[in-house]
Amino acid sequence: MSGIIECRNLTKCYPNGKKAVVDLNLTLNRGKIIGLLGPNGSGKTTLIKMINGLLVPTGGNVYIDGYEPGIESKSIVSYLPERTYLEARSTVKDIVAFFEDFYYDFDVERARNMIISLGIDENAPLRTLSKGTKEKVQLILVMSRNAGLYVLDEPIAGVDPAARDYIIKTIVKNHNPGSTVLICTHLISDIEDILDEVIFLKQGHLVLYGTPDEIRNKYNCSVDRHFREVFAC
Amino acid sequence: MLKRLLAYEWKDTWKLMTILNCIVMGLTLAGSLFLLFTHLDLSEIFEQIGRSDLGILYFLSGMGFFMLYVGSIMVLTLGSMIFFFVRFYKNLYADQGYLMHTLPVGKHELIWSKILVFIVWRVISLIVICVSVSMLAYAGFGDGFTTVAAETVKAFIDEVGGFRCGVYIIILILMFMAGVLYNIFTGYLSISIGQLAHKNKVLASVGVYIGIIFVIRVLSSIFSNVFFVMEEFSEKSIIRNLLEYRDAPIMLCLVAMVIQYVICAAMYFVIYSIMNKRLNLD
Numbered sequence: 001m002s003g004i005i006e007c008r009n010l011t012k013c014y015p016n017g018k019k020a021v022v023d024l025n026l027t028l029n030r031g032k033i034i035g036l037l038g039p040n041g042s043g044k045t046t047l048i049k050m051i052n053g054l055l056v057p058t059g060g061n062v063y064i065d066g067y068e069p070g071i072e073s074k075s076i077v078s079y080l081p082e083r084t085y086l087e088a089r090s091t092v093k094d095i096v097a098f099f100e101d102f103y104y105d106f107d108v109e110r111a112r113n114m115i116i117s118l119g120i121d122e123n124a125p126l127r128t129l130s131k132g133t134k135e136k137v138q139l140i141l142v143m144s145r146n147a148g149l150y151v152l153d154e155p156i157a158g159v160d161p162a163a164r165d166y167i168i169k170t171i172v173k174n175h176n177p178g179s180t181v182l183i184c185t186h187l188i189s190d191i192e193d194i195l196d197e198v199i200f201l202k203q204g205h206l207v208l209y210g211t212p213d214e215i216r217n218k219y220n221c222s223v224d225r226h227f228r229e230v231f232a233c
Numbered sequence: 234m235l236k237r238l239l240a241y242e243w244k245d246t247w248k249l250m251t252i253l254n255c256i257v258m259g260l261t262l263a264g265s266l267f268l269l270f271t272h273l274d275l276s277e278i279f280e281q282i283g284r285s286d287l288g289i290l291y292f293l294s295g296m297g298f299f300m301l302y303v304g305s306i307m308v309l310t311l312g313s314m315i316f317f318f319v320r321f322y323k324n325l326y327a328d329q330g331y332l333m334h335t336l337p338v339g340k341h342e343l344i345w346s347k348i349l350v351f352i353v354w355r356v357i358s359l360i361v362i363c364v365s366v367s368m369l370a371y372a373g374f375g376d377g378f379t380t381v382a383a384e385t386v387k388a389f390i391d392e393v394g395g396f397r398c399g400v401y402i403i404i405l406i407l408m409f410m411a412g413v414l415y416n417i418f419t420g421y422l423s424i425s426i427g428q429l430a431h432k433n434k435v436l437a438s439v440g441v442y443i444g445i446i447f448v449i450r451v452l453s454s455i456f457s458n459v460f461f462v463m464e465e466f467s468e469k470s471i472i473r474n475l476l477e478y479r480d481a482p483i484m485l486c487l488v489a490m491v492i493q494y495v496i497c498a499a500m501y502f503v504i505y506s507i508m509n510k511r512l513n514l515d
Binding site: 014015016049052053054055056071072074075077079081083084085086087098101102103 | 234237328329330334335336338339429431510512514
């Protein structure tokens, strides 16, 4: 069986001439939690956007479960972007109904249970919620799908350590068994323990792809430490 | 999925559009009452009660009402158009685009959900404006208005004939739809091209909108000038030949309408291609 994500000579150049991803060849395994790591501007978000069909590659191809980004791939990918994409005047209840309508794999009960456990008012418009709560609502929506691939862009950036723990626990506990979770972040120490594999991206190039154990054994340090060495300024 | 997209698009737009249409109808009712009073000799009444200054007040309030009414019509037509354009941009090319473009729906469905709801509200607004103007005209001119309207309709039917009348009405509806689609596609195309800009996407969209209007005006002006010059110097005049036919005006309208639909189809194709191949979410 082929990988859940396959990048073949994948390249993205922006109109200003900046090459965000350069000739990337990569196959991501199924059923793993994978960390997509790299400093700012390394091409992580660009790669994620191409996987989700939000950016069109300038060269090469990306396949998700054998499909190019499109209706088929979008029905199996659950994507958490780095920004709030929900309409501020919608209530939490409205948004849950929206997800239920459009995603056949959305588990309403799971979403409601998580919302109740956090004490979030279902009837509250999003504009009345704090930034952290909005991010939690988005995470709940994304993790309530029984998706084949979860793509999470900076899920723990900009939140307090307690919220970080909650987010990590939610990801581990709720992802569909057998699915792949791709987490893009540079807060490595917080997620190192849950990762099955890690990818290092540097200036759009693949620098490293392996398991945390391989990195620890080979370089005799943690993934976080090795990251700091590789990307030292 | 188109049905669901349409349902959500309707849900997000109906409140504002209903309010705008109700404001126009509310002002129409108030205006009709106001105009009914003009049939009375109010100046005499004001003088009888020793308040001739009320006449000026009445005149000024009439002017104020008229301006308010025109303003409400402007908001209903121009304001609602801007509302739908902004919504298209925010929904598909700004932050909400991260949700809309990751839904398991096709690009055609995304675009058509926006177009169809916009068309429905355009048609409703036009009906409201027609009813409103008719009510005010009736309140202002009384039976004179209905007589003139009936005579105009009768003259039209006599001129074109019963069967042709139906055809003319269908063509007029199609022409109206062409105009509506042309406005919608011009806006959506401008926004789609504008989002390709690296920065200041909204400004770029406004610039493209003005550019498209300008280019189409220039092209149609060049086309009509060339056509009329050719007419002037050619021995076999197309217009003179056409005018010999009874249906010449409607034929010219049909040609213009077909051109408009072709331009709309081309615009739609460009919007779809940009969304499919050149999506550029920051």
